[in-house]
Amino acid sequence: MTATPAQPYSPFEPCTRSAHRPPSPARTRRRPAHDTLALIALPLLAVLALPAAFAGGGTRRWFGGRAESQRAEAQAAKDAAAAAFYELDTAQRDLRISIETITAVDDSPAARRAVADFEALGRRIDEASHRYITAVDAHDLDRDDLEASAAVRARTELTAAKDDLGRVKSDLERFEQGLGPLLGKAETQLARLAPAVERARQALLAASNALDGVRGSGLRADDLAARLAALGPELTKLNQGAGRHGVPETLERAERVSREAGAVRAEAERLPERAAEIDHRLVSLRTRAQALTTRSGQVEPVLSELRRRFSAACWQDLQHVPEQAAESVRQAELKLKEARAARDEQRWPDATSLLSTVRALLNNTDEAVSAAGDRLQRLNAVSKDPQQEIDRTRFAVRDAQRLAMAGRSTPDPRHARPLDDSVARLDRAVATLEGRHPDYWHFLTETEAVRQTVARVVSQIREERGAGA
Missing domain, CATH: 1.10.8 (Helicase, Ruva Protein; domain 3)
Structure with a gap:
């Protein structure tokens, strides 16, 4: 009885035999050489084919449609939370610049309150950011063995983190809108800062040039030079900048320096004219003093006629006019000499002050001398x-x-x-x-x-x- 040839064993064929059943005689026979080679080649082909089967999809284990869907939703929630985190961080950075602008310029109660509110918002931002980072670190969505339930938890926590970041960002935006008036005021002052400092520098330069021009004409202008030198420390502080001395203080200093330097320049430019004016007043007041000396000598004849023609009540208050006029003229001449000396020494304020004193003395003398003549004229008219x-x-x-x-x-x-x-x-x-x-x-x-x-x-x-x- 001819034995039935044995069938080759395939590793992909389900084995239905019992593991403890003894092999049949037919399976104990020696297989031909080509059959043995076929049995070796098939497992090798299967092993070599495995990498090619997964070349397009990576090495992630396949868990089915639902698990991959949950993974994708969790990844989308993670991306949305990351975008919200980035937007909040950007908004906070921009707002911090605005707060620094305000604090650099404004120290009012409203500004201090804005800084405190921003710090409180910063703490909320830190808390929301911490929750977001914790949620990201807690879930590895790239794990091969990520289960659907873990993906759902990740999506839930990441979505909550995103919503929390969004709420804080909305509060930050509302806070930023309320900063409008303070920020506008601060930006206006900052916009004024650089031009104000530059104007102060130019004013100092112009004053220095004007002073040099005056000195070149032979006038010393020592008082103006001293005033200009006193502005040197102020220029140093301006050059040190608002970062060291504050924006409001720097603005105020720049405006004061511009104003005082402008005054020095104006006085320096007018100094030659002022010197000529003082010279003219010296000559004019000396001439007037000489004229009053002559007129004072005419008061006594007027008083004599008043005494002769009218009662004592009509002239008693004029009795001392000649002596007073002479004394006033004498004092005026002394002050004129002092004014001349001040002018020669180029002490311009002293010269101007002394000339004003001379003018007041001569005015009083002129009124007293004129009063005697006017009195006689009016009494003559009314008596007639x-x-x-x-x-x-x-x-x-x-x-x-x-x-x-x-x-x-x-x-x-x-x-x-x-x-x-x-x-x-x-x-x-x-x-x-x-x-x-x-x-x-x-x-x-x-x-x-x-x-x-x-x-x-x-x-x-x-x-x-x-x-x-």
Whole structure:
């Protein structure tokens, strides 16, 4: 009985035999050589084919459609959280620049409150960032054996981290919008800083050049040089910058330096003209002093005529005019000598001050000398015709009375009373003219006082009616 040839064994064929069943005689026979080679070649081909089978999909184990879907969703959540983290970090960096801009310029309570609020937001940002980093570190989405439940947990935590980052970013944006006024003010001051410092430097340079020009013309200008030298430390601080001294202080310093240097420059440029003006005033005031000396000598004849023709009340207050005039002129001449010495020494402020003193002395002397002549002239006029002074004063009173009654049946007591008193005062003044030696000067002072009172009433009436209109 011919034995049935044995079939070759395939490693991919399911084995249904029992593991402990003894081999059949047919399987104990020696296989041909070509069959043995085939059995060796097949496993080798299978091993060589395995890398090619996974060349397109990597080395990740395949877990099925649901696991890969959960992995993809978790990865998307991770990418979204990373984007939110980056956006928040960028917004925080930009806002920190704005806060630094404000604090560099503004130290007001509002600015300090903004800094404190930003620091509080920074702590919230740190907490949200920590939760995000913790969620990223807790889940390795590239693991080969990542289970679907782990991917779901990763997606949940990463989504929560993203939402938390988004909420903090929204709060940061609202905070940034509220900084608008403070930031605008700070940026405005910073924009002013560089031009202000440059203007100060240019003003100092211009003042120095103007001073050099004045000195070249032979004028020392020591006081201006001292003022300019005092600005040197201020220029040093400006060059050190606002980072060391603060923006508001630097702005204020730059404006002050510009202002003071500009004043030095203006005075330096005007100094030649000022020197010429002082020279002119020296000559003019000396001429005036000499003229007053001559006029003072004419006061005594005027007083003599007053004593001869009028009562003592008309000239007693003028008795000391000649002595006072002479003393004032003497003092003025002394001050003129001091002013000349100050001008020669180029002490311009001293020269100007001394010339002002000379002018005041000469003005007082001129008024005193003129008073004697004016007194004689007025007394001569009133002694010849006092009625002219009386009529002039009565006309002023009546004109005021008509104004007070305009549009009224009875005058306002506030207006009528001083006008009635003025009429009585004028009558009393006229009565003093009776007698052998009338006091004409008292009469003139009384009529003048009456006219001044009437003028005040008229002004009051017009102001009240103008306000009512």
